[in-house]
């Protein structure tokens with residue numbers, strides 16, 4: 528691998544300079560509140576006016592045809608600048624790559640430009656009360672009607688669905704087909720007739736999720752992604768992005784590791800070698816993930832099951848990094864009212880604890896790694912090991 532990044536220097540300089548002039552001096556209110564959501568939406572509009580919201584997309588959809596390497600550079604600069612969280616993340620990182628693979632031209636033209644500008648913010652509506660890890664057991668249904676489908680059932684844990692505009696997810700369209708075979712992938716406006724959304728408070732009380740109830744919600748054929756019955760294959764395209772680089776790029780962790788080093792410099796004690804080693808370990812792991820990111824984008828083809836390795840790695844790193852920061856801060860670190868940048872570690876820590884759960888729990892990722900990368904036998908019943916391409920028999924994994 529040629530690690531010469533000089534070809535990206537002018538792009539990096541442009542991004543850095545724009546962020547320096549535009550990142551709000553005081554952090555925006557939390558995007559998990561109504562006011563914060565609106566503030567983050569307007570931040571997305573500014574990013575998009577600078578053509579920085581979706582740099583790798585074709586220009587016709589609001590991007591600038593940047594390379595994956597430039598995207599990694601953008602992410603590094605974005606997090607290093609302490610720029611606001613991306614309220615459009617579910618759309619731009621999860622649904623958009625799925626639309627590029629499985630959407631129609633008309634869907635791409637309708638959905639991608641407003642997604643890029645923050646006018647259309649998306650929520651992922653996959654999990655159900657009885658279908659989390661084992662997504663293929665989902666029961667929310669889609670039945671045929673004139674010109675489209677009627678959706679019924681319940682989804683849960685839908686991040687940002689309390690305030691988002693549209694949702695996407697799989698529904699059971701063929702009740703006679705086995706598990707993953709009878710699913711179809713839908714998009715729907717969250718204010719459609721028949722949808723009730725009930726916000727769910729997070730640990731800190733903010734309505735970061737919502738439950739969604741569907742009561743004969745009409746969706747036209749034109750809003751189905753992929754073919755009817757092909758929802759599992761479409762969903763698998765989303766999960767690769769969710770667990771791979773897209774959802775949590777290396778820049779997020781290298782920026783946090785640099786902040787941790789600064790915290791060590793201000794709060795650490797030279798004699799505390801155990802703490803120093805934890806700081807160094809987090810920094811090294813963040814930079815290892817960065818190098819792995821370069822390797823991943825340099826390789827042709829789909830990352831496949833390897834995205835599960837990424838997911839376990841970044842989520843465990845995030846917990847360790849934040850735990851180390853709180854230990855460095857001592858009892859003050861637990862004060863939610865702690866001012867300035869030190870106050871962000873507690874919220875970051877609490878959120879990091881969710882990392883091993885969302886985007887498919889780490890237990891499920893370890894099953895994927897064991898069965899599909901290492902070729903180990905399934906633990907139950909002595910059945911033969913799945914091959915790496917035996918995607919459809921994979922149980923669950925979100």
Ligand SMILES: Cc1cc2nc3c(=O)[nH]c(=O)nc-3n(C[C@H](O)[C@H](O)[C@H](O)COP(=O)(O)OP(=O)(O)OC[C@H]3O[C@@H](n4cnc5c(N)ncnc54)[C@H](O)[C@@H]3O)c2cc1C
Nearest residue numbers: 651652653654659660684685686881884885886888890925
């Ligand atoms: C912060 C956050 C944001 C989220 N956002 C969204 C969202 O936007 N949209 C959405 O649809 N969902 C979202 N989720 C839900 C998330 O995808 C699920 O919580 C996750 O898939 C686990 O499902 P579950 O909660 O039903 O737990 P379960 O599947 O019931 O699992 C319970 C426990 O059993 C373990 N387990 C289950 N099966 C196995 C197995 N085969 N082998 C070993 N261990 C197993 C799991 O690892 C877990 O520890 C979010 C969750 C969190 C925490």
